[in-house]
Every structure is written in structure tokens, then in C-alpha cells.
Amino acid sequence: MAKFSYQAKNLNGQMITGDMDGLNEVEVRTKLRQMNMNVVSVVAKPGHGKSLSQMLTRGPKVKIKDLQIFTRQFATLINAGIPVVDALKVLSEGQRPGVLKDAVGRVKNSIESGKKLSDSMAQNPNVFDKLYSNMIHAGEEAGILDSILARLATYMEKNEKIKAQVKGAMVYPAVIVVVAIFVIAAILIFIIPKFQDFFRSAGKEPPALTSLVVGLSDSMIKYWYLVLLVLIGGPYFLKQWIDTPAGKIAFEAFIFRAPLFGELVRKGAIARVTRTLSTLLSSGVGLIDAIDIAAKTAGNIVVERSLQKCKDSVIQGKPFANPLAKDKVFPDMVVQMISVGEQSGTLDNMLSKIADFYDDEVETSVKALSSLVEPLLMVILGGVIAVLVVAMYLPIFSMAGNVGG
Numbered sequence: 569m570a571k572f573s574y575q576a577k578n579l580n581g582q583m584i585t586g587d588m589d590g591l592n593e594v595e596v597r598t599k600l601r602q603m604n605m606n607v608v609s610v611v612a613k614p615g616h617g618k619s620l621s622q623m624l625t626r627g628p629k630v631k632i633k634d635l636q637i638f639t640r641q642f643a644t645l646i647n648a649g650i651p652v653v654d655a656l657k658v659l660s661e662g663q664r665p666g667v668l669k670d671a672v673g674r675v676k677n678s679i680e681s682g683k684k685l686s687d688s689m690a691q692n693p694n695v696f697d698k699l700y701s702n703m704i705h706a707g708e709e710a711g712i713l714d715s716i717l718a719r720l721a722t723y724m725e726k727n728e729k730i731k732a733q734v735k736g737a738m739v740y741p742a743v744i745v746v747v748a749i750f751v752i753a754a755i756l757i758f759i760i761p762k763f764q765d766f767f768r769s770a771g772k773e774p775p776a777l778t779s780l781v782v783g784l785s786d787s788m789i790k791y792w793y794l795v796l797l798v799l800i801g802g803p804y805f806l807k808q809w810i811d812t813p814a815g816k817i818a819f820e821a822f823i824f825r826a827p828l829f830g831e832l833v834r835k836g837a838i839a840r841v842t843r844t845l846s847t848l849l850s851s852g853v854g855l856i857d858a859i860d861i862a863a864k865t866a867g868n869i870v871v872e873r874s875l876q877k878c879k880d881s882v883i884q885g886k887p888f889a890n891p892l893a894k895d896k897v898f899p900d901m902v903v904q905m906i907s908v909g910e911q912s913g914t915l916d917n918m919l920s921k922i923a924d925f926y927d928d929e930v931e932t933s934v935k936a937l938s939s940l941v942e943p944l945l946m947v948i949l950g951g952v953i954a955v956l957v958v959a960m961y962l963p964i965f966s967m968a969g970n971v972g973g
């Protein structure tokens with residue numbers, strides 16, 4: 569058992585704070601809801617030992633594709649009327665040995681000992697994250713577990729599609745740049761030196777551009793270890809810096825506002841967040857919990873901070889759209905649609921429409937970016953190589969002119 573501190577509102581709207589023991593956050597939230605409390609926040613208290621879920625968090629995580637297939641199959645079995653325990657047994661036996669198979673086995677054993685499905689899944693956060701266990705809890709409470717599982721599977725499919733499109737658009741230019749660096753380095757190290765002997769035998773001072781390129785080539789050959797350190801160590805140290813809290817914040821904020829790629833990252837984050845919120849709200853999860861989960865799965869620190877401000881505002885009883893309008897992270901169209909959804913009581917449907925719109929926007933942006941970046945990089949790479957070639961042939965042209973004269 570771990571100890572959690574909580575904030576919740578009673579039926580009179582008064583804010584209540586206190587501590588409660590539980591296996592995990594989901595169990596504490598369930599207990600509070602059974603006490604007719606509107607949960608605002610639940611946070612694990614430090615110094616009270618580790619719960620099973622906390623100990624399992626350090627383990628390897630499951631592949632999203634495997635979890636997506638598992639969820640789709642689980643929904644099919646439940647829809648066919650097969651009991652949860654039997655469905656989990658069938659799915660566990662059909663899984664390859666690994667993280668998911670072990671987790672499904674633990675969930676089955678936990679249910680057989682009398683625990684609920686959502687509580688059992690919450691004890692395995694390396695496989696079933698907060699979003700997953702909260703939606704399962706909502707499905708159990710409403711008696712629509714098969715529908716919730718189907719929504720989860722659809723959500724994961726669309727979410728992974730968006731992530732793959734954004735990553736694909738950013739990986740391709742990065743690969744081109746890396747290849748270009750190695751090609752230029754190879755020209756300077758292996759080809760330029762062959763021309764140097766020819767220049768020396770000519771006995772004439774080469775043009776300024778040629779001298780510059782030859783000097784660069786000599787420096788790379790003489791200090792090859794420094795060049796290698798920059799090419800290999802640079803990305804490594806950048807990755808280490810990004811893994812620090814300050815580095816992560818600075819890098820993600822830069823990517824969010826970067827030219828060309830920033831708008832794509834922004835659209836992808838909006839699509840993911842609105843899809844998450846829509847899926848949670850339509851499944852019966854409260855707005856405050858939904859915002860909290862969406863913030864933690866946003867994938868960008870700028871969007872996460874914006875949603876956390878919204879959560880604080882909603883806790884104070886203010887509309888969801890108000891802080892979004894002030895923050896300027898979300899476009900005006902998104903804020904207006906959320907505001908209309910709040911006023912009409914159709915926020916989940918409105919968020920789903922926003923997600924669908926930005927899904928299409930991301931796909932269009934990826935195609936447009938690819939058609940723009942590919943020729944741009946080729947022109948830059950071709951230009952650099954052309955400068956190197958011209959630098960090497962300038963002395964030859966000069967000598968040919970003298971001979972002709």
C-alpha cells in the first residue's frame with residue numbers, strides 16, 4: 569500500500585484535502601467517487617514505500633502495436649459475451665512471451681482474487697498507462713467495456729498514425745543532412761589532397777577560394793579526431809542534454825516554434841490532445857481528469873503547460889476555453905470550437921471534429937513539407953559540392969589560360 573494526498577469537492581462544492589491509502593491512484597480515485605466526491609487531484613506522497621505499480625514502472629514498456637492488437641481482440645471477445653477472465657486467459661495464451669503476456673497474466677490473477685479490471689490494469693503502468701486504466705474504469709462503471717475497448721483501439725491507431733507522420737517528416741531531412749555531411753567530409757579528406765600535389769608542382773599561388781578549401785581539407789586531416797568527436801559526440805551530448813528537465817523544456821519549446829517544422833509539430837500535438845480529450849470525455853471520464861491525462865500524453869512541454877493552466881482554471885470553476893484563448897498555443901479556431909462545445913454540451917463531439925480536421929492537416933503538411941524540403945536540401949548539397957569542385961578546378965583553368973596566352 570502507498571499513501572496518496574488528494575483534493576476533492578463534496579456535494580456542497582467545498583474543497584476537501586486529505587490522505588488515503590491505496591494500491592494506486594486509480595483505486596484512490598474510485599474510493600473518493602464512492603464517497604460522492606468530485607476528484608480534483610490525487611498525488612503519491614514521497615517516503616511511504618513503493619507500490620507495485622511504481623516498482624513495475626521501471627520495467628520495459630510494451631510495443632504500442634502489440635497493445636493495439638490486444639485491445640482490439642479484447643473488445644471483440646467481450647462483445648461476443650465471453651467473461652473478462654476467460655477473455656484474458658485466451659489472449660494471454662495467444663501472446664508471445666514478453667512484457668504484455670506477463671502483464672495480462674498478472675491482471676487475470678488479480679481479477680480472480682477479487683479486484684476490478686481497471687484496478688488490476690493500473691498495477692501495470694508500464695503496459696496500461698493512466699489513460700488506459702481510467703477509460704477501462706469508466707467502461708466498467710457504465711457497463712460498456714466492449715465499446716470503450718474499441719474506442720481505445722481506434723484512438724491508439726489514429727494517435728500512432730499522427731506520430732509516425734510527424735516523425736517521418738522530420739527524420740527524412742535529418743538523414744539527408746547526415747549523408748551530406750559525410751559526403752562533403754569524404755571529398756575534403758580523400759579527394760582534395762590528390763589535387764594538392766598538382767597545385768604544388770605548378771609553382772603558382774592558387775586562387776583564394778582554392779586556398780580556403782585546401783586549408784579546410786588540411787585541418788580536417790590533421791585534426792581528424794576532433795572532427796570525429798564532433799560528428800559522433802555532438803549528437804550524443806545533445807541527446808544527454810535533451811534528457812535533462814531543462815534541456816527537454818528548451819528543446820521542445822524550440823521545436824514547437826521552429827520554422828518549417830514548428831507548425832507541423834503544433835498540428836500533430838493539437839490532433840493528439842483533442843483526440844485524447846474526446847475519447848476520455850465520451851467514455852465518461854471527468855473533464856479535470858481528462859485534461860490531466862491529455863496534458864501528460866501531449867508529447868510537447870509547451871502544450872502540456874498550457875493544458876495544466878487550463879486544468880487549474882477549470883478547478884476554479886472557469887470555462888475550459890478561457891485560458892486557451894490567453895495562452896495562444898492553440899489556434900483561435902480550436903478555442904472557438906471548444907467554447908461552442910462547452911456551451912452546447914457537446915464538447916466531446918467538437919473535440920473529435922477538431923482532431924479529425926488536424927489529422928488531415930498533418931497529412932497535408934507532411935506532403936507539402938516533403939515536396940519543399942527535398943529539393944531545398946538537394947540545392948544546398950549540390951551548391952556546396954559545386955563550390956568544392958570549382959575551387960579545385962580554378963587553378964587548372966588559370967594555367968590553361970596562361971598556356972593559351
